[in-house]
Every structure is written in C-alpha cells, then in structure tokens.
Amino acid sequence: MNRIKKICRKYLIHLQKSVFEGAVTEGQYHKLIGELRSIIDDKLDFVVVYTLPDGNKLNRTILTDTPDPADNLL
Amino acid sequence: MNRIKKICRKYLIHLQKSVFEGAVTEGQYHKLIGELRSIIDDKLDFVVVYTLPDGNKLNRTILTDTPDPADNLL
Numbered sequence: 001m002n003r004i005k006k007i008c009r010k011y012l013i014h015l016q017k018s019v020f021e022g023a024v025t026e027g028q029y030h031k032l033i034g035e036l037r038s039i040i041d042d043k044l045d046f047v048v049v050y051t052l053p054d055g056n057k058l059n060r061t062i063l064t065d066t067p068d069p070a071d072n073l074l
Numbered sequence: 075m076n077r078i079k080k081i082c083r084k085y086l087i088h089l090q091k092s093v094f095e096g097a098v099t100e101g102q103y104h105k106l107i108g109e110l111r112s113i114i115d116d117k118l119d120f121v122v123v124y125t126l127p128d129g130n131k132l133n134r135t136i137l138t139d140t141p142d143p144a145d146n147l148l
Contacts, residue, residue: 047137056130063121
C-alpha cells in the first residue's frame with residue numbers, strides 16, 4: 001500500500017488513509033494510472049478511480065472543523 | 075470511527091476502510107448528514123462528503139480484479 005501512496009502523492013493530495021484527490025491533466029492522469037498499474041496486485045489490492053469529466057460538477061462538503069489537506073491547493 | 079461507519083452502512087455501500095459510496099434520495103441524504111453531525115467530533119474527525127448533482131456524470135474505474143463491494147447493487 002505504501003508504494004501506491006507514494007505514487008499517488010506525486011499527482012494528488014493525500015486526504016485521508018487510502019483517499020487521494022486532485023485536479024490533473026489528461027497526461028498526468030494517464031501517467032498516474034500507468035504507474036499504479038505497474039505496481040498494484042490485481043488479486044489483493046482494491047483501487048477505485050473516480051474521474052469527473054470536464055463540465056461536470058461535484059459538490060464537496062466537509063462536516064468537521066478539522067483542517068482540510070486540500071485547502072491551500074484547490 | 076465505528077459509530078460513523080455504522081451510520082454510513084445504513085445508507086451507503088462500504089467500499090474500503092473509511093470510504094463509502096451510494097445513490098441516495100434527497101431525504102436519505104439529509105438524514106445521513108444529520109445522524110453523522112450528531113456523533114462526529116468536530117475537532118478530531120475529518121469527514122468529507124462528495125455529492126453529484128443530478129445530471130452530472132462521474133466515471134468510476136476499478137484498476138484491480140478484486141471484487142467490487144458495490145457490484146450487485148449499482
């Protein structure tokens with residue numbers, strides 16, 4: 001799992017445990033996926049990627065007062 | 075954290091660790107948020123909710139072969 005985290009941190013913000021988020025270009029997205037595919041264990045790991053096509057909106061609400069790791073970047 | 079998981083499981087699919095997903099009605103959403111707000115610790119917990127307004131698309135890709143907990147429900 002640490003190798004997956006290490007790759008994700010190159011492109012995304014580490015939000016919590018196994019959750020990363022961020023805005024990436026098409027090129028960065030394909031590099032990220034390629035790097036992940038080269039190290040993940042198909043039978044043991046469970047990796048889900050959500051992508052929001054341009055023009056689509058996603059609301060993001062934080063229910064707590066704890067600092068938002070993505071705060072100064074988005 | 076377990077109390078949060080218990081509430082989330084009533085409305086959503088437990089995908090992984092602290093990640094839940096699902097399709098809920100407006101009413102269910104407000105009930106879920108209300109129940110969560112009543113137990114979360116504002117200073118210690120970090121709870122982020124992503125909502126996709128009607129008409130918006132989200133792509134969901136699984137990079138591994140491991141079973142998808144949401145498989146028979148979505």
